[in-house]
Amino acid sequence: xxxxxxxxxxxxxxxxxxxxxxxxxxxxxxxxxxxxxxxxxxxxxxxxxxxxxxxxxxxxxxxxxxxxxxxxxxxxxxxxxxxxxxxxxxxxxxxxxxxxxxxxxxxxxxxxxxxxxxxxxxxxxxxxxxxxxxxxxxxxxxxxxxxxxxxxxxxxxxxxxxxxxxxxxxxxxxxxxxxxxxxxxxxxxxxxxxxxxxxxxxxxxxxxxxxxxxxxxxxxxxxxxxxxxxxxxxxxxxxxxxxxxxxxxxxxxxxxxxxxxxxxxxxxxxxxxxxxxxxxxxxxxxxxxxxxxxxxxxxxxxxxxxxxxxxxxxxxxxxxxxxxxxxxxxxxxxxxxxxxxxxxxxxxxxxxxxxxxxxxxxxxxxxxxxxxxxxxxxxxxxxxxxxxxxxxxxxxxxxxxxxxxxxxxxxxxxxxxxxxxxxxxxxxxxxxxxxxxxxxxxxxxxxxxxxxxxxxxxxxxxxxxxxxxxxxxxxxxxxxxxxxxxxxxxxxxxxxxxxxxxxxxxxxxxxxxxxxxxxxxxxxxxxxxxx
Ligand SMILES: [Zn+2]
Numbered sequence: 001x002x003x004x005x006x007x008x009x010x011x012x013x014x015x016x017x018x019x020x021x022x023x024x025x026x027x028x029x030x031x032x033x034x035x036x037x038x039x040x041x042x043x044x045x046x047x048x049x050x051x052x053x054x055x056x057x058x059x060x061x062x063x064x065x066x067x068x069x070x071x072x073x074x075x076x077x078x079x080x081x082x083x084x085x086x087x088x089x090x091x092x093x094x095x096x097x098x099x100x101x102x103x104x105x106x107x108x109x110x111x112x113x114x115x116x117x118x119x120x121x122x123x124x125x126x127x128x129x130x131x132x133x134x135x136x137x138x139x140x141x142x143x144x145x146x147x148x149x150x151x152x153x154x155x156x157x158x159x160x161x162x163x164x165x166x167x168x169x170x171x172x173x174x175x176x177x178x179x180x181x182x183x184x185x186x187x188x189x190x191x192x193x194x195x196x197x198x199x200x201x202x203x204x205x206x207x208x209x210x211x212x213x214x215x216x217x218x219x220x221x222x223x224x225x226x227x228x229x230x231x232x233x234x235x236x237x238x239x240x241x242x243x244x245x246x247x248x249x250x251x252x253x254x255x256x257x258x259x260x261x262x263x264x265x266x267x268x269x270x271x272x273x274x275x276x277x278x279x280x281x282x283x284x285x286x287x288x289x290x291x292x293x294x295x296x297x298x299x300x301x302x303x304x305x306x307x308x309x310x311x312x313x314x315x316x317x318x319x320x321x322x323x324x325x326x327x328x329x330x331x332x333x334x335x336x337x338x339x340x341x342x343x344x345x346x347x348x349x350x351x352x353x354x355x356x357x358x359x360x361x362x363x364x365x366x367x368x369x370x371x372x373x374x375x376x377x378x379x380x381x382x383x384x385x386x387x388x389x390x391x392x393x394x395x396x397x398x399x400x401x402x403x404x405x406x407x408x409x410x411x412x413x414x415x416x417x418x419x420x421x422x423x424x425x426x427x428x429x430x431x432x433x434x435x436x437x438x439x440x441x442x443x444x445x446x447x448x449x450x451x452x453x454x455x456x457x458x459x460x461x462x463x464x465x466x467x468x469x470x471x472x473x474x475x476x477x478x479x480x481x482x483x484x485x486x487x488x489x490x491x492x493x494x495x496x497x498x499x500x501x502x503x504x505x506x507x508x509x510x511x512x513x514x515x516x517x518x519x520x521x522x523x524x525x526x527x528x529x530x531x
Contacts, residue, residue, distance in 0.1 A: 006261040009043035009229040016235035037065040040264035045070045050090020059094035071096035075103045075128035078116035082127040098138035105160035106149025129167035146174040147181040165197040179207030183219040190223035199224030206242045213242035232280045249294035274327035301331040309341035381502035383522040397531030404428040407445045423448040431458035446512040463527045466494025489515040
């Protein structure tokens with residue numbers, strides 16, 4: 001069977017950028033565009049050239065992308081000619097491969113918001129599309145509020161879509177702007193549109209206000225639409241846009257779609273999906289959604305022992321797709337609920353051979369349970385579990401020894417009378433026969449300790465040069481009779497690998513020190529540093 005082509009349109013840089021608290025720089029926008037382009041997205045919408053200086057600059061850049069780079073803007077304003085509209089002129093001046101116009105398609109909005117006649121709105125669509133097509137641009141027309149408009153006045157909503165198509169728009173995009181339409185409604189309404197405008201010219205732009213933007217996009221495809229708009233990780237104002245990451249997983253891996261459609265994302269690039277999703281969160285400087293379908297840290301995590309033992313026999317027992325296909329990994333949580341199967345599976349993943357009835361495995365499980373009872377959480381700290389397991393099975397070298405450390409925090413009055421806080425750490429380390437002393441200042445005691453520890457590890461220094469602390473989280477727990485502090489540290493290395501380590505103590509500095517030490521030792525083990 002010949003598969004039809006489905007086109008993906010990303011609007012992370014335009015609609016996604018309207019999210020509260022999201023503020024992309026030019027550098028961010030270029031990095032995201034390059035990442036989307038490499039993934040195989042067909043269209044990337046960059047923003048509104050002419051409407052804000054950053055987007056104007058973005059469109060002036062030589063971006064070197066394969067995709068159809070798209071500028072977004074309004075159709076000509078009421079009462080103006082297309083030749084005499086500054087907004088339209090700025091759009092045409094931008095170095096864009098395509099222009100995506102937004103136009104009203106709900107009669108109520110035309111009258112109340114635009115304050116013009118229904119006929120003039122159609123003329124504005126016709127004039128704007130024609131002018132951009134004449135200027136050699138591929139044209140898309142976003143029909144704003146299409147579904148709400150259709151429910152109020154189906155003839156007028158359809159007239160807007162047909163008018164854009166007849167004027168030469170490559171895609172007529174039906175927008176669920178308020179995000180309240182349900183999948184069965186989308187399917188029915190899109191089917192009436194594809195009876196008037198051929199489906200291979202119809203697109204869908206769904207918002208997620210009932211958490212069904214992905215389902216709505218798929219419903220539109222079922223009704224004949226062949227173009228889907230969305231954003232990375234579903235970024236977007238209010239509840240977000242359709243999540244392209246989830247859509248790509250489904251379109252590539254579910255037979256109903258994969259058997260009928262091709263998208264621009266190859267199987268090889270699909271294996272980058274988790275990486276792309278996490279890279280966006282990195283740029284936004286926020287923790288990713290652990291429970292995100294396909295790509296979340298927990299998307300293939302299994303905690304209960306009985307599930308884990310079934311997964312070991314055959315992963316398909318509890319997994320709907322194979323995690324590696326989207327660049328994710330199976331995670332069998334080692335926790336107080338864990339059975340021996342989880343521990344064995346984790347050992348296998350980190351490359352430690354052990355037999356099921358090895359007494360050391362039983363002992364390891366006991367130690368994990370004891371430590372979790374006093375506040376450790378190994379399911380959140382994969383690298384600390386890795387080290388614990390290696391130590392108990394006897395394979396972590398004593399690379400170095402911290403014989404003493406000293407951390408102080410000083411608050412004083414600065415030259416302008418302001419309060420200044422300075423932290424300093426001094427660390428004494430023995431590496432082989434070498435005795436080293438390092439000192440460092442930091443913006444807090446843990447930062448100072450981290451910097452001092454990593455300043456000079458003698459012959460191990462080259463191995464930890466690319467090591468960076470990327471996240472630091474502290475929680476106070478009530479374990480047993482006293483309050484303890486749990487510190488989780490996330491680290492990253494020069495290869496972009498991430499790992500998490502843990503420390504638990506009544507004292508926050510001791511807990512942090514333990515997690516920092518684990519992170520450094522883990523990096524040395526991972527890099528194959530000699531003992
Ligand atoms: Zn939108």
